[in-house]
Amino acid sequence: MQPISNMLMMILVIGILTYGAIRVIQGSLTMGALISFLMYLFQLMGPVIMVSQFFNELAETSGSTERIREMLNEPIEESADDQKVDVAGKELQLQNVSFSYEKDKQILHNINVVAKPNTVVAFAGPSGGGKSTIFSLIERFYKPTSGKITIGNENIDNIDLTNWRHQIGLVGQNSAVMPGTIRENLVCGLDREVSDDELWR
Known part of the structure; x- marks a missing residue:
């Protein structure tokens, strides 16, 4: 114009x-x-x-x-059931996981990963190689096109979504600090009160 x-x-x-x-x-x-x-x-x-x-x-x-x-208008994320699982000491596996954001444009091809308890697993590769996508699948922001992700012997899709995400700690590439106190930043996203002792721990 x-x-x-x-x-x-x-x-x-x-x-x-x-x-x-x-x-x-x-x-x-x-x-x-x-x-x-x-x-x-x-x-x-x-x-x-x-x-x-x-x-x-x-x-x-x-x-x-x-x-x-x-x-x-997006539907609220809900689990298939209300099963709660304690993930401590259990093995995380990606079994033949494939994923695509768009049809016929596959990003991940038959990924197999085993993350055993008390070990460190590193994903290294170029930008756009699918590292963040793998974590998005583990956090259940997306569902695999094929294959499955399990914790112990349980498919993560069968675990209560809130329960699953409460057991995941994520430190992003960008350390975002919101306006407010340090305490408010640390307890962001928690749906319960946290004592000072627990916060220090």
Whole structure:
């Protein structure tokens, strides 16, 4: 909208200037009247540009609002049942896990991983290699296209989602600190009161 409105305003300026110059030469219009017309036109340019910017912002806002509506209409994450499992001391396995965000564009191909208790497992690779996607699958933000992820002998899809995520600790690449106290940052996401002693531990 803005380039079109700018072009139209320039055409108007050139048109009035040309027409006014001809009228001034013919003596039917004074130079002062021509300058007055141009000044009025310049005063109109500001509001016209503002209106064009408004339509741009309206189009952007409509797209954002539609996306927010889609997010608000997403169903609440729920587990298949209310089974609660204590994951301490159990083996985490990814068995022939494949995943794709879009159909026919597979990201992970038959991934097999065994993470035994009290061991460290490192995923190393280039950016876009699927490391974050594996963790998203373990956290159940996505479901594998094929294969399964188990803890002990239990498929993680059968575990209560809240119970499962409460037993996962994640330190992200970006250490985000929210406005507020250190305590509020540390207990963020917990649905219970935490004593000072427990917080120190």
